[in-house]
Amino acid sequence: DTxxxxxxxxxxxxxxxxxxxxxxxxxxxxxxxxxxxxxxKPPELMFVYSYEKLSIxxxxxxxxxxxxxxxxxxNLHLHALQxxxxxxxLCASSQGRRQGYGYTFGSGTRLTVV
Amino acid sequence: AQKVTQAQTEISVVExxxxxxxxxYETRDTTYYLFWYKQPPSGELVFLIRRNSFDEQNEISGRxxxxxxxxxxxxxxxxxxxxxxxxxxxxxxxxxxxxTDKLIxxxxxxxxVFP
Numbered sequence: 001d002t003x004x005x006x007x008x009x010x011x012x013x014x015x016x017x018x019x020x021x022x023x024x025x026x027x028x029x030x031x032x033x034x035x036x037x038x039x040x041k042p043p044e045l046m047f048v049y050s051y052e053k054l055s056i057x058x059x060x061x062x063x064x065x066x067x068x069x070x071x072x073x074x075n076l077h078l079h080a081l082q083x084x085x086x087x088x089x090l091c092a093s094s095q096g097r098r099q100g101y102g103y104t105f106g107s108g109t110r111l112t113v114v
Numbered sequence: 115a116q117k118v119t120q121a122q123t124e125i126s127v128v129e130x131x132x133x134x135x136x137x138x139y140e141t142r143d144t145t146y147y148l149f150w151y152k153q154p155p156s157g158e159l160v161f162l163i164r165r166n167s168f169d170e171q172n173e174i175s176g177r178x179x180x181x182x183x184x185x186x187x188x189x190x191x192x193x194x195x196x197x198x199x200x201x202x203x204x205x206x207x208x209x210x211x212x213x214t215d216k217l218i219x220x221x222x223x224x225x226x227v228f229p
Contacts, residue, residue, distance in 0.1 A: 042205055042219035043159070088157055102149055103217065107158035 004106035006091050012112045015081060021109045023074040023091030032074040033103065034066060035090040043090055049074060050096070081113045116141045118208050120220035127196050128228050135191045135223045137206030143167075147209040148182070148189045149217065154202040165189065196227045 004025045013019050023032065031050045035043035048056035049068040063085075065077040074091055088110050092103040117140040127133045139148065150162040163173065165182050173180050177194045193200055203222045210216035 040222075042222055045216055090157075090159065092159075102147070102161060102164045103159075104161065105151075105159035107156060110157065 004091055004093055004104050006089075006106035006109050008109060009107065010110050010112075012114060013078065013081065014114055015083070017081075018077070018079045020078065021076040021089055021091075021111075023076075023106055024072055025093040025104070026072055027093065027104065028071075028095075029093035029104070030071065030096050031094045031101075032068065033092040033094075034074070034076055035092060035105075037088040037090055037108070039087075047076075078111075081111075083113050086111055086113045116143075116208055116210060116218045118206050118218050118220035120204075120206055120223050122223045123221070124224040124226070126226045126228065129197060130195050131227075132192060132194050133196050133225065133227075135193075135204050135206075135225065137189045137191065137220060139187050139189065139206070139208045141187075141208060149207040149209075150180070150189075150191050151205045151207065152202045153205065153222070159205070162191075193225075196225075198227050198229055201225060201227045 004023060007022045011019060031048065033048050034046040036046050037043040045058050046060045047054065047066045052068045052071055054066065063080050067075040067077060076089065088108045090108045091106040094101040094103050119138045122136055125133055146167045148165045152160045152162055163180055170182050170184055179192045181190045189206060203224045205222045206220040207217040210218055
């Protein structure tokens with residue numbers, strides 16, 4: 001299994017809703033990432049988990065809350081989002097945090113906040 | 115500071131034409147890695163190639179080839195005999211310094227291949 005699986009593929013939520021994005025990989029990768037990508041822009045790093053511990057938070061607003069229940073799963077909990085948070089949310093994994101491993105990306109969740 | 119520049123915002127070609135996507139990077143590190151990713155309309159970022167800074171050998175994979183030149187800090191990507199399925203956004207990326215765990219992405223080049 002060489003995939004990163006993200007669910008749901010599409011999500012529409014209101015500004016008062018609470019929702020979660022899910023990411024799963026079974027490659028034995030020990031580092032997992034959340035990226036946000038706005039239209040016609042490159043991906044921007046949000047969070048990094050290494051060995052199930054949060055290692056990097058790129059000053060992301062608290063309305064985004066990541067969780068890593070185990071080495072294969074990564075969640076992103078969403079609460080009180082704003083319309084400008086509408087974007088493609090990409091999950092990725094890599095063998096480790098060492099430079100140069102490269103990432104395997106999921107196909108993303110297209111989030112629309114109304 | 116690290117930076118990746120993809121000066122070509124959008125390229126349009128007709129099927130079977132060859133096309134080269136440019137990537138210029140800046141880094142002070144002596145050890146670094148460069149990547150190319152393809153992002154089709156479906157959204158997934160597909161890994162194409164990884165090259166480390168000590169390996170300047172050019173690489174060919176089918177219709178794809180990469181030209182890495184440290185002297186000009188460039189890592190260009192050529193598609194030979196382009197096909198409609200090659201239509202996508204292509205990102206060049208540079209590994210950030212050890213320990214910071216980031217990929218520095220260029221702004222991407224949108225390639226449209228018309229039949």
